[in-house]
Amino acid sequence: MDTNVIIALICLAVVLVVAGLWWFVASKRKHSAEQSAVTAEVAAAHSEVPAGQSQEAQAEASLGQSVETPESSASRMTRLRAKLAKSPNPFGKALFAILSKDQLSESDWEEVEDTLLRADVGAEASEQLVSELRSDARVTGEKDPQAVRTMLREKLIALVETGQDRSLAASRPGSAKPSVVIMVGVNGTGKTTTAGKLARFFVADGKKVVMGAADTFRAAAADQLETWGSKVGVPVIRSDHEGADPASVAFEASERAKESQADLLIVDTAGRLQNKANLMDELGKIRRVIEKNLPVDEVLLVLDATTGQNGMIQAKVFAEAIGITGIVLTKLDGSAKGGIVVSVQRELGVPVKLVGLGEGPDDLAPFNPQSFVDGILGDE
């Protein structure tokens, strides 16, 4: 073979080897550059989310949805107190108008009792209050309206105040973590809405909340709860098919709350059960499965104030089916029957802990007897 050909072949081989080496090194460099770009992107995505937010909130934020900040407790209380004073709950005002008359006739006293009954105070409590008022010298003798008003205020507060603890277990110092609240009550009373409002309430206080959609009758019920949760970055554990076992959703929610070290788990339930045995069976099962993971320290019965005594009969069935620790009285904003606070506490033996005062997301307030009575008595 010609020496020139050999030299040309050697040169070609050298060029090929050098080109191959160059290609290998370049592709390696490109790969590592891509990787570091991805790492930088991930880091940037994380740094955009403020510290202290939940994983779900981060996921939400990265999806471009903003997480709302619920109203603070102080602002909520001022706003809702004013709202209660303006609510169509005139029985305090009506009583005051009658009692400030110069001479109280027998028919005036009948009117006092009627007013109380119409406001759903209940027969026993109404009778008791009338007899106390009749024997009070400040009503029968004194005619200074201010004195009558003060006396009426005291009597009404005494009627509403039971001396029981109205705080939620989750708000007490040293409460279990996660604390568990189960919402129960008849369909349409406001369970899901109250669960959503309650979640916001705790989120506003910087607490980590998880919700469980154990109303599995309709997918829409879980969607409704999810809508509430997603606005404030609260994860909602749900089933993806209608008619799933509510207890298994509740169990999963309790596992999630425990794993994620949440402060509070709120479990929404269905209210449409054919009979008491059925109801006891289902609510009992929900409670038992949660208790495999966490103690249940609050069962809130949700009662619609506008349904009056009828609603209370149904509420009693729930109270018997699962021990309740407190009552949420909803739709007090649209009810002239504020006296139901008195009768429900008497009938069920547990305190009203929260009141719903509207459809707004933060229209839920802790129940306070003084503010309530001031509200129904109206401004001077």
Ligand SMILES: Nc1nc2c(ncn2[C@@H]2O[C@H](COP(=O)(O)OP(=O)(O)O)[C@@H](O)[C@H]2O)c(=O)[nH]1
């Ligand atoms: N005005 C008013 N409406 C309320 C209140 N609470 C709930 N609602 C309304 O009552 C309806 C039924 O509520 P929902 O939570 O779905 O009841 P659930 O079937 O018990 O879960 C909804 O339209 C709510 O907006 C309240 O405090 N005031």
Ligand SMILES: [Mg+2]
């Ligand atoms: Mg519901």
